[in-house]
Amino acid sequence: xxxxxxxxxxxxxxxxxxxxxxxxxxxxxxxxxxxxxxxxxxxxxxxxxxxxxxxxxxxxxxxxxxxxxxxxxxxxxxxxxxxxxxxxxxxxxxxxxxxxxxxxxxxxxxxxxxxxxxxxxxxxxxxxxxxxxxxxxxxxxxxxxxxxxxxxxxxxxxxxxxxxxxxxxxxxxxxxxxxxxxxxxxxxxxxxxxxxxxxxxxxxxxxxxxxxxxxxxxxxxxxxxxxxxxxxxxxxxxxxxxxxxxxxxxxxxxxxxxxxxxxxxxxxxxxxxxxxxxxxxxxxxxxxxxxxxxxxxxxxxxxxxxxxxxxxxxxxxxxxxxxxxxxxxxxxxxxxxxxxxxxxxxxxxxxxxxxxxxxxxxxxxxxxxxxxxxxxxxxxxxxxxxxxxxxxxxxxxxxxxxxxxxxxxxxxxxxxxxxxxxxxxxxxxxxxxxxxxxxxxxxxxxxxxxx
Numbered sequence: 001x002x003x004x005x006x007x008x009x010x011x012x013x014x015x016x017x018x019x020x021x022x023x024x025x026x027x028x029x030x031x032x033x034x035x036x037x038x039x040x041x042x043x044x045x046x047x048x049x050x051x052x053x054x055x056x057x058x059x060x061x062x063x064x065x066x067x068x069x070x071x072x073x074x075x076x077x078x079x080x081x082x083x084x085x086x087x088x089x090x091x092x093x094x095x096x097x098x099x100x101x102x103x104x105x106x107x108x109x110x111x112x113x114x115x116x117x118x119x120x121x122x123x124x125x126x127x128x129x130x131x132x133x134x135x136x137x138x139x140x141x142x143x144x145x146x147x148x149x150x151x152x153x154x155x156x157x158x159x160x161x162x163x164x165x166x167x168x169x170x171x172x173x174x175x176x177x178x179x180x181x182x183x184x185x186x187x188x189x190x191x192x193x194x195x196x197x198x199x200x201x202x203x204x205x206x207x208x209x210x211x212x213x214x215x216x217x218x219x220x221x222x223x224x225x226x227x228x229x230x231x232x233x234x235x236x237x238x239x240x241x242x243x244x245x246x247x248x249x250x251x252x253x254x255x256x257x258x259x260x261x262x263x264x265x266x267x268x269x270x271x272x273x274x275x276x277x278x279x280x281x282x283x284x285x286x287x288x289x290x291x292x293x294x295x296x297x298x299x300x301x302x303x304x305x306x307x308x309x310x311x312x313x314x315x316x317x318x319x320x321x322x323x324x325x326x327x328x329x330x331x332x333x334x335x336x337x338x339x340x341x342x343x344x345x346x347x348x349x350x351x352x353x354x355x356x357x358x359x360x361x362x363x364x365x366x367x368x369x370x371x372x373x374x375x376x377x378x379x380x381x382x383x384x385x386x387x388x389x390x391x392x393x394x395x396x397x398x399x400x401x402x403x404x405x406x407x408x409x410x411x412x413x414x415x416x417x418x419x420x421x422x423x424x425x426x427x428x429x430x431x432x433x434x435x436x437x438x439x440x441x442x443x444x445x446x447x448x449x450x451x
Contacts, residue, residue: 001063002038002063003035003038003041003042003061003062003063004035004036004037004038004039005036005038006060006061006063007032007035007036007042007050007061008036010050010054010056011032011036011054014053014054018032018033018036019032024049024053025046025049025050025053027046041150041153041154041157044146044147044150047061047062047146047150048146051146057146058146058149059145059146059149062146062149062150062153203231203288204230204231204232204283204286204287204288205228205229205230205231205281205283205288206229206230206231207228207229208226208227208228208229208281208288208290209226209227209228210224210225210226210279210290211224211225212224212225213225213268215273215338216273216342217273217338217339217342217343217412217414218342218343218412218414220272220273220413221270221271221272221273222270222271222272222273223268223269223270223271224244224268224269224271224279225266225267225268226242226254226265226266226267226268226269226279226281226290227264227265227266228264228265228267228281229263229264229265230263230265230283232283232284233263234259234263234265234283234284236259237257237258237259237265239283239284240257240259240265240267240281240282240283241253241254241257241280241281241282242254242257242265242267242269242279242280242281242282243269243279243280243281243282244269244271244277244278244279244280245277245278245279245280246271246272246274246277247274247276247277252269252270252271253269254267254268254269255269256268256269265281265283267281278290305337305338305339305416306332306333306334306337306339306340306408306416307332307333307334307377308330308331308332308406308408308416308418309330309331309377310328310329310330310331310404310406310418310419310420310421310422311328311329311331311420311422312326312327312328312329312403312404312420312421312422312423313326313327313422314326314327316431316432321430321431321432322388322389322390322430322431322432323386323387323388323389323390324386324387324388324424324432325384325386326384326385326386326387326404326424327382327383327384328351328363328382328383328385328404328420329380329381329382330349330351330380330381330382330406331370331377331380332347332377332378332379332380332408333377333378334378335378339410339414340410343410343411343412343414344411345410345411347408347409347410347411348408348409348411349365349367349381349406349407349408349409350362350406350407350409351363351365351381351383351404351405351406351407352404352405353385353387353402353403353404354402354403354404354405354419355392355396355400355401355402356400356401359405360392361385363383363385363404364383365381365382365383366381366382366383367379367380367381368380368381368382383404387402387424387432389426389430389432390430396426397426398426398427398428399425399426400425400426401423401424401425401435402423402424402425402426402432403419403420403422403423403424404419404420405417405418405419405420406418406419421436421437422434422435422436422437423435423436423437
């Protein structure tokens with residue numbers, strides 16, 4: 001019989017319902033139900049209360065003792081203790097009288113029996129002189145033994161539970177690995193089709209396009225033009241709102257919104273020239289986020305700005321090749337650039353010799369207009385200079401890099417800058433090695449100031 005079955009049997013014999021037993025023990029009816037179905041074990045203090053309530057021992061509830069009542073068990077222990085004490089007193093009195101060998105052996109045998117009985121009766125107590133202390137220790141010994149048994153049972157349950165949890169985790173890991181394997185086998189094109197279908201079903205538009213209509217590089221503004229066809233018929237442009245949320249959180253609203261007879265919405269909005277703008281269109285009570293339509297920055301930079309090409313070359317001379325005669329050519333093609341068309345001044349060019357990230361010398365240059373169609377660029381600048389490692393201060397360390405940086409300023413904050421792909425590196429022997437960035441195409445880096 002399990003612990004739960006014993007509790008249920010004792011409850012029924014005492015005429016208690018599960019709810020009544022729960023009230024007496026200060027727990028819910030569901031807790032009692034879990035005990036009786038062996039879904040949970042009572043706490044140690046609840047086991048003691050159950051034993052008192054049903055007049056049984058905790059050992060009986062745990063299935064480690066026969067069915068003896070609590071009071072009967074205590075009285076029996078008291079009687080055993082008195083008998084053992086009387087035996088001990090008798091042996092003490094007889095020990096003062098002379099005895100022959102047989103008597104002595106018999107006394108020793110009785111003493112051994114007494115000590116054996118006393119040890120069994122007082123497993124968890126210390127020997128006390130007073131009878132009341134022995135009884136008290138005996139009671140505590142019973143409770144301690146019950147608690148120990150409960151702890152052993154709980155420990156075994158915890159160990160088994162942990163083992164089961166480990167097995168379950170391993171099973172879940174295997175299932176997840178299988179799911180991941182199946183998921184990875186799904187074609188990306190199928191996933192894209194599903195996403196497209198869901199997006200189309202959830203969208204309030206049948207089609208839309210958002211394009212850069214014009215750019216003002218001087219004032220750093222652009223005009224974006226939206227065309228969209230709502231799914232539902234729209235009677236008036238008054239229920240249409242086209243907005244843009246800037247990177248700093250500010251929201252701008254389009255003032256120019258129109259609706260033609262076919263239901264096509266056209267809207268224009270003026271924005272600062274920056275990236276990371278989110279666009280939204282509200283039609284009636286519904287709003288759609290034009291998530292893929294606002295990344296115009298790359299096209300803006302690549303198609304409408306000047307083209308720059310740098311060439312850095314020269315020869316070494318002197319002891320250990322510590323000196324270098326260098327030439328830097330910068331070719332600029334800006335005839336078709338919208339940036340240049342919107343400026344009304346000739347650009348100012350600056351060149352610097354760079355030691356790592358530090359500008360160490362501004363270079364003089366000659367500007368040349370290019371008439372030869374075979375040469376890239378509408379104009380170019382050329383600078384000749386000498387780089388002598390022995391004359392630089394502080395002293396140059398092996399591995400230091402030297403490049404040429406350029407800046408082309410068209411005015412009104414429109415500034416392009418970059419560095420040469422080629423560079424010089426000081427060697428351990430004190431000379432220069434020629435290096436270039438890993439690239440098969442001659443290119444330059446540039447940016448527009450204040451973008």
